[in-house]
Amino acid sequence: SAVISQxxxxxxxxxxxxxxxxxxxxxxVTMMFWYRQQPGQxxxxxxxxxxxxxxTYESGFxxxxxxISRPNLTFSxxxxxxxxxxxxxxxxxxxxxxxxxxxxxxxxxxxxx
Amino acid sequence: TQLLEQSPQFLSIQxxxxxxxxxxxxxxxxxxxxxxxEPGEGPVLLVTVVTGGEVKKLKRLTFQFGDxxxxxxxxxxxxxxxxxxxxxxxGKSTGNQFYFGTGTSLTVIP
Numbered sequence: 469s470a471v472i473s474q475x476x477x478x479x480x481x482x483x484x485x486x487x488x489x490x491x492x493x494x495x496x497v498t499m500m501f502w503y504r505q506q507p508g509q510x511x512x513x514x515x516x517x518x519x520x521x522x523x524t525y526e527s528g529f530x531x532x533x534x535x536i537s538r539p540n541l542t543f544s545x546x547x548x549x550x551x552x553x554x555x556x557x558x559x560x561x562x563x564x565x566x567x568x569x570x571x572x573x574x575x576x577x578x579x580x581x
Numbered sequence: 582t583q584l585l586e587q588s589p590q591f592l593s594i595q596x597x598x599x600x601x602x603x604x605x606x607x608x609x610x611x612x613x614x615x616x617x618x619e620p621g622e623g624p625v626l627l628v629t630v631v632t633g634g635e636v637k638k639l640k641r642l643t644f645q646f647g648d649x650x651x652x653x654x655x656x657x658x659x660x661x662x663x664x665x666x667x668x669x670x671x672g673k674s675t676g677n678q679f680y681f682g683t684g685t686s687l688t689v690i691p
Contacts, residue, residue: 472623489654499677510669510684511624516677526678560623562679568612568631570671570679 469564470495470574480579481551488491488547489576496541497571502534505558505575517544517561532558551580585682586674587598593688597659602668602685606653610672612650613646615655618667627655660689 471494481487491500501519515536516524523536538544548555558575583605596602604613612631616624628637630646630653637644641664643656653670670682 501679503681507620508667508684508686511671513679513680537642562678564679566677568614568616568629568673569626570624571611572625574621574623 470497470565470571472563472571474559474561474573474576477574478577478579479579482581485551486510486547486549487551487560487576487578488545491544491546491561491573493542493563493571494564496565498541499555499564500538501562501564501570502536502546503560503562504509506545507558507567511560514535514546514559517546548578551578553580556580585670585680587668587670587685589680589685590683591686591688593690594660596661596689597690600657600660600687602655602657602687603652604654604670604682606672607651608672608674609650609676611650612673613650613675614671615644615653616669616670616671617653624667624669657687660687662689662691665689 473492475490494523502514503511514529517538519538536549560575562570562572564570575581588603603609614629615627628644633648633650635646641658645654668685671679
């Protein structure tokens with residue numbers, strides 16, 4: 469298994485500011501993903517974080533709004549830029565070793581005022 | 582984005598009852614996972630099914646992957662309050678992305 473931690477666990481931010489969420493895995497994973505989830509609802513894939521290259525974004529998500537970094541096999545960041553109240557959500561990262569098993573972090577609960 | 586529809590969306594049952602959750606798609610997946618998520622936590626993997634027609638059992642939980650690898654079901658026997666949570670299916674595409682189902686919120690009443 470893999471243990472994934474995220475920082476911060478929650479934050480309250482002002483409209484127009486940016487927040488960077490960190491995701492740390494305790495061991496190397498092949499793939500890392502970022503998701504968004506409204507409480508009690510399903511997960512929407514934002515992007516695949518690729519080591520050493522630009523992330524692969526899903527339809528409806530763009531790099532300018534959600535820049536992602538992945539400098540190595542155990543760490544990734546997601547920035548939510550120029551936030552608006554519509555960005556209030558839970559942001560989750562996950563890691564996969566290519567074995568059809570995803571391990572999730574506990575999530576970052578973001579509230580934008 | 583590949584859509585996976587789960588039914589029912591909400592389910593509230595008494596302890597000891599049986600239930601089945603369905604996950605349906607028009608897309609074929611190389612594998613399909615079921616997760617359970619509790620409030621304030623990330624989803625936790627329950628099972629992965631890979632082969633069409635495959636059936637896996639995990640104590641009181643039985644998972645089945647459709648023959649065409651487009652759908653799946655989760656059956657819980659004699660539900661317990663500890664089974665309460667959000668159940669999510671997720672299909673793995675040929676591009677190695679995971680697409681999650683719409684979710685089923687289960688409440689088991691003691």
